[in-house]
Amino acid sequence: MRGDAGGTGRTGPTDRGADGGATGDRRAIVAKRVDAGDADLTEITRLAEAAGYEVVGGLTQTRTEDAAFMFGEGKVAELRDLVREREADCVVIDNDVGPYQTFNVGGKLPEGVEVIDRFTLILEIFGQRANTRKAQLQVELAELRYELPRAEAKASLAKRDERPGFMGLGEYDESVERDIKRQISEIRDELESIAEKEQARREQRRDSGFDLVALAGYTNAGKSTLMRQLAAELDVDENEDRHPDLATTAESEDMLFTTLGTTTRRAEMDKRDVLLTDTVGFIADLPHWLVESFESTLDSVYRADLVLLVVDASEPVPEMREKLVTSHDTLYERNEAPIVTVFNKVDRLDPGELADKRAALSGLAPDPVAVSARTGAGIAELRDRVEAELPEWERERLMLPVSDDAMSLVSWIHDHAHVDEETYADEQVTLAFEAKPSVVSRARSKAAELAPASST
Numbered sequence: 035m036r037g038d039a040g041g042t043g044r045t046g047p048t049d050r051g052a053d054g055g056a057t058g059d060r061r062a063i064v065a066k067r068v069d070a071g072d073a074d075l076t077e078i079t080r081l082a083e084a085a086g087y088e089v090v091g092g093l094t095q096t097r098t099e100d101a102a103f104m105f106g107e108g109k110v111a112e113l114r115d116l117v118r119e120r121e122a123d124c125v126v127i128d129n130d131v132g133p134y135q136t137f138n139v140g141g142k143l144p145e146g147v148e149v150i151d152r153f154t155l156i157l158e159i160f161g162q163r164a165n166t167r168k169a170q171l172q173v174e175l176a177e178l179r180y181e182l183p184r185a186e187a188k189a190s191l192a193k194r195d196e197r198p199g200f201m202g203l204g205e206y207d208e209s210v211e212r213d214i215k216r217q218i219s220e221i222r223d224e225l226e227s228i229a230e231k232e233q234a235r236r237e238q239r240r241d242s243g244f245d246l247v248a249l250a251g252y253t254n255a256g257k258s259t260l261m262r263q264l265a266a267e268l269d270v271d272e273n274e275d276r277h278p279d280l281a282t283t284a285e286s287e288d289m290l291f292t293t294l295g296t297t298t299r300r301a302e303m304d305k306r307d308v309l310l311t312d313t314v315g316f317i318a319d320l321p322h323w324l325v326e327s328f329e330s331t332l333d334s335v336y337r338a339d340l341v342l343l344v345v346d347a348s349e350p351v352p353e354m355r356e357k358l359v360t361s362h363d364t365l366y367e368r369n370e371a372p373i374v375t376v377f378n379k380v381d382r383l384d385p386g387e388l389a390d391k392r393a394a395l396s397g398l399a400p401d402p403v404a405v406s407a408r409t410g411a412g413i414a415e416l417r418d419r420v421e422a423e424l425p426e427w428e429r430e431r432l433m434l435p436v437s438d439d440a441m442s443l444v445s446w447i448h449d450h451a452h453v454d455e456e457t458y459a460d461e462q463v464t465l466a467f468e469a470k471p472s473v474v475s476r477a478r479s480k481a482a483e484l485a486p487a488s489s490t
């Protein structure tokens with residue numbers, strides 16, 4: 035990571051140390067504004083703790099957004115007093131705070147107190163956890179994309195010559211923006227080549243007959259714990275070279291965003307060969323650029339044959355509902371696989387409570403499987419359900435002309451299906467094969483694009 039820890043800049047995540055974990059001595063006040071109703075500080079507090087802050091106070095306000103300060107000015111004065119009283123080094127605002135608002139609020143606070151928002155905080159956590167090249171690149175991409183509009187704001191302020199040395203960072207001109215854009219495109223290129231390799235690895239696994247099942251769900255739902263329940267013991271040495279992500283263990287902790295990268299393990303199933311992938315948790319209110327920066331991590335979810343959507347069922351129904359909605363929003367449009375909802379942590383529920391929650395959430399979570407990843411209750415039912423929901427393989431028979439294009443389709447089918455028969459006669463090749471429905475339909479449409487072709 036770039037930048038050094040403890041800087042006084044109020045500009046973006048790159049000015050802070052996202053490069054270690056030695057952050058436990060930082061004292062934070064959390065604050066949140068909502069248009070209506072009561073602001074809930076629970077999640078922002080847990081996020082701040084996950085980033086290593088000690089949360090020493092909280093402040094909320096219900097009112098419309100103030101263009102200059104996000105909060106009303108009176109509230110900002112209250113915030114300043116609270117910061118002084120609790121000797122905080124930092125204010126974490128759980129809203130989408132614009133660059134000017136950040137600057138204005140910072141100006142009202144005691145010297146050296148940082149103002150950060152929800153996204154910067156999440157980026158800080160990701161920066162601390164990023165332990166692979168890919169994760170580091172994703173964090174860096176998100177940081178740069180966060181920084182870009184702020185660099186633009188600085189450039190325009192500097193141009194108006196109102197605030198020389200704005201934010202203590204010296205001169206600004208368009209070259210800063212250009213530099214950020216160049217870095218963004220370089221990182222994108224490198225991430226793309228990593229994504230291609232991962233895609234190739236997924237295809238290779240499919241070709242070896244594996245069904246790919248992804249664990250998705252809100253952060254802290256219990257995905258990694260469930261992964262360990264479902265996973266078979268794996269001979270790591272044997273697989274290390276071929277599948278680097280098979281070697282790592284999926285850690286669980288009662289903390290948001292314990293898992294950042296993806297981990298794949300072989301699942302213990304009756305009939306089908308299943309590879310299970312654990313991945314980064316979802317969270318509400320992420321801006322699109324942050325989601326997009328982590329797109330390739332979510333690929334393992336979107337390209338799965340089946341998604342297990344894990345929900346913490348020990349939470350009250352309104353929280354479960356909100357987290358289900360966030361999860362469905364994240365999956366929507368990108369995911370084509372069937373989804374099985376898993377109500378986890380049922381060891382913390384009474385049987386009656388479980389039935390009530392099932393009924394209350396039946397629209398968002400039809401027919402969920404109830405499990406305890408901790409005790410193992412319900413895991414056998416979950417295995418059965420996974421096998422039942424995995425798409426059945428289909429049989430197909432295609433007759434193709436003998437042409438160059440057709441031959442490349444024939445080899446594509448060999449790569450993606452089990453070919454039972456391949457015969458050449460009368461300038462035609464007949465292929466009988468068995469494959470997943472998606473493969474069969476792709477083969478059919480590719481065949482239809484070939485010149486004079488027919489199928490039975």
Ligand SMILES: Nc1nc2c(ncn2[C@@H]2O[C@H](COP(=O)(O)OP(=O)(O)OP(=O)(O)O)[C@@H](O)[C@H]2O)c(=O)[nH]1
Binds near residue numbers: 257288289290406
């Ligand atoms: N009581 C109970 N606790 C559970 C269960 N499953 C997981 N937990 C706890 O819930 C917390 C989160 O579990 P993880 O497996 O780390 O959750 P995750 O979804 O992987 O979380 P992130 O990787 O942080 O997004 C840990 O403290 C687990 O021990 C369960 O079935 N019952």
Ligand SMILES: [Mg+2]
Binds near residue numbers: 258
């Ligand atoms: Mg996890």
